[in-house]
Amino acid sequence: xxxxxxxxxxxxxxxxxxxxxxxxxxxxxxxxxxxxxxxxxxxxxxxxxxxxxxxxxxxxxxxxxxxxxxxxxxxxxxxxxxxxxxxxxxxxxxxxxxxxxxxxxxxxxxxxxxxxxxxxxxxxxxxxxxxxxxxxxxxxxxxxxxxxxxxxxxxxxxxxxxxxxxxxxxxxxxxxxxxxxxxxxxxxxxxxxxxxxxxxxxxxxxxxxxxxxxxxxxxxxxxxxxxxxxxxxxxxxxxxxxxxxxxxxxxxxxxxxxxxxxxxxxxxxxxxxxx
Amino acid sequence: xxxxxxxxxxxxxxxxxxxxxxxxxxxxxxxxxxxxxxxxxxxxxxxxxxxxxxxxxxxxxxxxxxxxxxxxxxxxxxxxxxxxxxxxxxxxxxxxxxxxxxxxxxxxxxxxxxxxxxxxxxxxxxxxxxxxxxxxxxxxxxxxxxxxxxxxxxxxxxxxxxxxxxxxxxxxxxxxxxxxxxxxxxxxxxxxxxxxxxxxxxxxxxxxxxxxxxxxxxxxxxxxxxxxxxxx
Amino acid sequence: xxxxxxxxxxxxxxxxxxxxxxxxxxxxxxxxxxxxxxxxxxxxxxxxxxxxxxxxxxxxxxxxxxxxxxxxxxxxxxxxxxxxxxxxxxxxxxxxxxxxxxxxxxxxxxxxxxxxxxxxxxxxxxxxxxxxxxxxxxxxxxxxxxxxxxxxxxxxxxxxxxxxxxxxxxxxxxxxxxxxxxxxxxxxxxxxxxxxxxxxxxxxxxxxxxxxxxxxxxx
Numbered sequence: 001x002x003x004x005x006x007x008x009x010x011x012x013x014x015x016x017x018x019x020x021x022x023x024x025x026x027x028x029x030x031x032x033x034x035x036x037x038x039x040x041x042x043x044x045x046x047x048x049x050x051x052x053x054x055x056x057x058x059x060x061x062x063x064x065x066x067x068x069x070x071x072x073x074x075x076x077x078x079x080x081x082x083x084x085x086x087x088x089x090x091x092x093x094x095x096x097x098x099x100x101x102x103x104x105x106x107x108x109x110x111x112x113x114x115x116x117x118x119x120x121x122x123x124x125x126x127x128x129x130x131x132x133x134x135x136x137x138x139x140x141x142x143x144x145x146x147x148x149x150x151x152x153x154x155x156x157x158x159x160x161x162x163x164x165x166x167x168x169x170x171x172x173x174x175x176x177x178x179x180x181x182x183x184x185x186x187x188x189x190x191x192x193x194x195x196x197x198x199x200x201x202x203x204x205x206x207x208x209x210x211x212x213x214x215x216x217x218x219x220x221x222x223x224x225x226x227x228x229x230x231x232x233x234x235x236x237x238x239x240x241x242x243x244x245x246x247x248x249x250x251x252x253x254x255x256x257x258x259x260x261x262x263x264x265x266x267x268x269x270x271x272x273x274x275x
Numbered sequence: 276x277x278x279x280x281x282x283x284x285x286x287x288x289x290x291x292x293x294x295x296x297x298x299x300x301x302x303x304x305x306x307x308x309x310x311x312x313x314x315x316x317x318x319x320x321x322x323x324x325x326x327x328x329x330x331x332x333x334x335x336x337x338x339x340x341x342x343x344x345x346x347x348x349x350x351x352x353x354x355x356x357x358x359x360x361x362x363x364x365x366x367x368x369x370x371x372x373x374x375x376x377x378x379x380x381x382x383x384x385x386x387x388x389x390x391x392x393x394x395x396x397x398x399x400x401x402x403x404x405x406x407x408x409x410x411x412x413x414x415x416x417x418x419x420x421x422x423x424x425x426x427x428x429x430x431x432x433x434x435x436x437x438x439x440x441x442x443x444x445x446x447x448x449x450x451x452x453x454x455x456x457x458x459x460x461x462x463x464x465x466x467x468x469x470x471x472x473x474x475x476x477x478x479x480x481x482x483x484x485x486x487x488x489x490x491x492x493x494x495x496x497x498x499x500x501x502x503x504x505x506x507x
Numbered sequence: 508x509x510x511x512x513x514x515x516x517x518x519x520x521x522x523x524x525x526x527x528x529x530x531x532x533x534x535x536x537x538x539x540x541x542x543x544x545x546x547x548x549x550x551x552x553x554x555x556x557x558x559x560x561x562x563x564x565x566x567x568x569x570x571x572x573x574x575x576x577x578x579x580x581x582x583x584x585x586x587x588x589x590x591x592x593x594x595x596x597x598x599x600x601x602x603x604x605x606x607x608x609x610x611x612x613x614x615x616x617x618x619x620x621x622x623x624x625x626x627x628x629x630x631x632x633x634x635x636x637x638x639x640x641x642x643x644x645x646x647x648x649x650x651x652x653x654x655x656x657x658x659x660x661x662x663x664x665x666x667x668x669x670x671x672x673x674x675x676x677x678x679x680x681x682x683x684x685x686x687x688x689x690x691x692x693x694x695x696x697x698x699x700x701x702x703x704x705x706x707x708x709x710x711x712x713x714x715x716x717x718x719x720x721x722x723x724x725x726x
């Protein structure tokens with residue numbers, strides 16, 4: 001059993017990857033979305049997953065914390081399989097709900113549509129999981145929550161309801177909510193795709209700050225500027241496979257694969273048109 | 276607890292006549308109700324307050340009082356004011372009034388659901404208001420009105436059971452008679468439940484067939500067929 | 508018109524007492540009906556086919572037969588099953604069994620109105636199913652169905668008049684008793700209708716307010 005260290009304090013690279021994905025496959029009926037994904041993320045690494053729509057990026061992320069159940073392959077968190085128990089002869093069975101939940105609690109997820117619980121205030125959203133899933137005392141959780149609200153710059157919104165907040169504010173609260181669980185890794189599923197352009201910046205600056213603090217993270221994003229500034233490594237996916245993997249400098253300036261080049265060309269066109 | 280079919284067969288004529296009475300009662304009330312619901316609905320949409328207000332007051336009174344109390348008021352108050360009332364007449368009047376008011380709400384809602392632009396376009400071609408209502412609003416309104424109307428007719432059938440309280444000889448009265456003489460509650464209940472259920476199912480079926488005849492349904496269906504053909 | 512209203516003055520206190528009973532019966536029925544509705548909704552998603560079938564049959568019967576007959580059955584048939592309940596309890600049970608079927612439809616509608624992301628987020632944080640239901644889904648559903656619940660309550664206020672037939676002394680039965688003593692049938696009935704009207708009309712206004720409130724809080 002590995003101890004879970006708060007992501008923020010971990011800034012040395014260890015050899016055992018925090019997350020390892022082995023031959024991950026996922027199909028919905030006849031539609032194959034993930035066709036065999038292999039990659040890993042080490043402690044302190046910041047990985048950006050990019051790719052055209054339908055490439056399977058979000059599905060991959062959701063398989064990591066078992067919100068989607070893979071149809072083949074395996075995900076490992078700190079070397080332990082997620083969602084499945086593998087016995088001696090390699091056959092696997094679905095793990096107990098309790099174990100799955102415990103694994104999920106060690107990963108923090110931020111959704112494209114924020115998913116703040118609408119009947120609770122910002123503060124209540126942040127302390128809900130620590131109090132009810134981890135059993136932390138309400139007082140301790142509240143203190144930590146206020147600290148996190150300060151971190152994302154929204155301490156004056158602690159008693160606001162999601163309906164009273166802008167998209168950018170809701171997403172920042174969602175980030176604070178995920179951080180409150182001291183996760184080993186943060187998973188961001190297109191965190192700014194649902195935001196109006198002028199609100200994107202405030203969210204990205206929070207994520208950048210977390211990156212600078214050394215938090216391990218996987219970010220699915222369209223934003224080239226953000227990826228090149230923050231990522232240690234870009235993973236490019238197309239049609240359910242990892243096509244290319246490289247540090248930003250190499251990825252953006254010397255793409256090797258044909259499909260990567262096409263994708264980047266299309267993204268360039270778009271930025272010229274909007275810029 | 277034993278279930279004896281003999282209870283049902285022995286009293287079959289009582290159930291049957293009650294069933295027929297209920298069907299006739301509900302049919303007449305539905306027709307009368309539909310007839311009066313249209314002026315009640317249109318009055319509420321009128322621009323003059325002396326049409327609008329009385330209609331709305333009538334609707335509110337009927338909607339905000341129990342049907343049983345309405346039956347009692349008609350059965351006891353009208354005779355005191357000089358209008359003679361048999362239980363059958365009172366029952367018919369109460370049920371028709373009840374139906375008229377609830378139907379009028381469905382019709383009013385359906386009329387309001389027709390986009391205003393439809394009437395604008397009609398007037399722009401020179402149609403008079405009444406012509407526009409008849410040829411443009413009414414056909415479209417049917418598609419919106421039939422589903423809630425169907426449900427309300429079913430509600431009317433169920434509420435007609437209340438008329439047994441003033442001794443109208445319908446199905447629930449038959450139920451109480453059989454219950455009183457045989458004390459065979461399960462048999463009586465199952466029989467009556469099945470009969471009411473058959474009646475409401477028939478109405479629901481009839482309504483769905485009617486809905487297929489409405490212009491809204493047919494135009495939607497045509498659009499769907501066109502799109503499917505285009506895909507090929 | 509020949510109506511003499513001074514008799515109404517004497518009758519009014521009794522009628523209002525009856526109205527209180529009406530309110531009591533209806534309130535209990537709607538709360539119990541909410542419980543029944545929740546149970547029914549959960550049972551509908553059960554793995555056991557038999558349970559699902561029973562629940563669907565119950566809903567069919569309740570929605571396809573007159574409430575009046577259901578009231579008579581509960582009052583007269585239940586003693587045969589060994590349950591001899593007094594009128595008030597009997598009435599509450601009949602009304603709540605009826606409401607429960609309709610309220611479960613409201614709950615199902617409310618559940619579909621809750622964005623799937625709410626549950627996703629709960630799962631992502633490792634919340635077990637029971638916890639996420641209790642703390643995330645249920646509060647939101649209850650809030651969403653508040654307006655239709657008040658409509659149901661208004662319906663129950665009117666339906667409670669039928670309980671007079673099994674002898675429960677609510678507003679309608681009280682009116683009949685008063686008429687038995689004073690023989691002023693028209694005046695009493697008109698007054699009784701007016702009392703029902705005031706109750707339901709006020710509730711209607713409250714419902715409209717609730718609808719506005721509920722829609723303002725949706726994200």
